[in-house]
Amino acid sequence: MSELVTGEAVALELRPAKLPSRALAVLLDLVVAFVAYMVVTVGVVAATASLDEAAQTALSIALFVLLLVGGPIAVETLSHGRSLGKMACGLRVVRDDGGPIRFRHALVRGLIGVIEILMTLGVVAVIASLVSARGRRLGDVFAGTLVVRERVPLARTGFVPPPPPWLAGRFSELDLSAVPDGLWLAVRQYLTRMQQLDPQVSWSMAERLSADVAARTGAPAPQGVPPAAYLAAVLQERRAREARRAFGNGVAGSADGRRAAEGRAAGVYGPPVMPPAAAPTPPAPAAYGGGAAQTEGQHGDQVEGERSATGFVPPA
Incomplete structure (x- = not known):
């Protein structure tokens, strides 16, 4: 188990996602991306039928890069690590320290994912996940990220006490x-x-x-x-x-x-750690007993009031 903290300022003990759940999430994301790519491609081809073959090929490549590479990067950045497939499987991408990912993390994961997922049909990603102790693929290693499970039992939640x-x-x-x-x-x-x-x-x-x-x-x-x-x-x-x-x-x-x-x-x-108290002042002469006692009592009330207001003992 890996004890992490999410970016929503909630302390949790989260488990790294297992390979089957990650593979299912990637498969769902790819299905959605390919469906969107096919629909957009058909519409663009129908709208640009008058263009020559070279222009149509360049446009198809641009759509492929935009939808199958840029799309997942944008979704992970805007959703703070939760693509459609990860939301369906209860997963999330976080930084190594548990914080939310940013654009640079999603960019590195997406660019390396083209090689280890799309170009090699996921073989490299599977091997890297099996070798890694926390199931990280190469994109996670270079981006400094980790895919974790969000849906954990309540009994496993940790508590980071807030400051006083x-x-x-x-x-x-x-x-x-x-x-x-x-x-x-x-x-x-x-x-x-x-x-x-x-x-x-x-x-x-x-x-x-x-x-x-x-x-x-x-x-x-x-x-x-x-x-x-x-x-x-x-x-x-x-x-x-x-x-x-x-x-x-x-x-x-x-x-x-x-x-x-x-x-x-x-x-x-607990209460704040007070600095060492100063040496007590010598008692006043007997002639000033009553006035000294009253002054000492007023000073004690003032110190106690300042302590309750700030949490610290003011200097003597």
């Missing part, structure tokens, strides 16, 4: 372009499994991953923020950007769902 509410919006201006896909996948898998690990092992892994992310973004975790919470906040920001890029701004969940997720996050990450 006191970290909301802290990393909206962060540059995440230098973080490689492999590091994102490692962060997602750690956040999914961190509650199953020994606390010391979990903490050391979080520190190492947060240091790697900070080295590539140039923004280390703020003081007092646990490394796991920092990773969750940065990951959520990245997934939010992916979702906005793929589906627009209408991808936010309901208010009740967000509040429930924040409640679960508070139980997972």
Whole structure:
């Protein structure tokens, strides 16, 4: 099984698609493409009967490239990895890190697919899928993609805890372009499994991953923020950007769902790690006992109010 996360910001444990289901999806796509090609060709030939034979041949080649090569590329790009055959079989093409594919991924898969599927009748694709541990054909290897099953039992779904509410919006201006896909996948898998690990092992892994992310973004975790919470906040920001890029701004969940997720996050990450407290100030003279006690009480109420508002203890 390969634990991945889809581009819709939903953490799932997805299985790589098996060869029979992939072959059936490709067969359905080819049938649809050939039917469309034949219908369009008949219409174009009837409309261009006055042209010479060379022009008709060039037009037929152009239609072949457009419908049987460009068509699947366009469909996979616009549907984020779900062609008609894959939708029928419950499959989807994702990146190696689980994110949605883009035009360059679909272009590489489509161009190499002409050689390993159309020109060799699928023989090369079948051999490559049988050799690959995750059933990837050559197009997937060069494009950095993977075909996975979308229809999995609910019991197999994973849960990546969202960041604590006191970290909301802290990393909206962060540059995440230098973080490689492999590091994102490692962060997602750690956040999914961190509650199953020994606390010391979990903490050391979080520190190492947060240091790697900070080295590539140039923004280390703020003081007092646990490394796991920092990773969750940065990951959520990245997934939010992916979702906005793929589906627009209408991808936010309901208010009740967000509040429930924040409640679960508070139980997972706990309160922020406070910096070491400053040395206590010496007590005031006895002559100022009453006033000092009142001032200390007011200061304590102010500190407590600021802590509840921001999650951090203000400096002394």
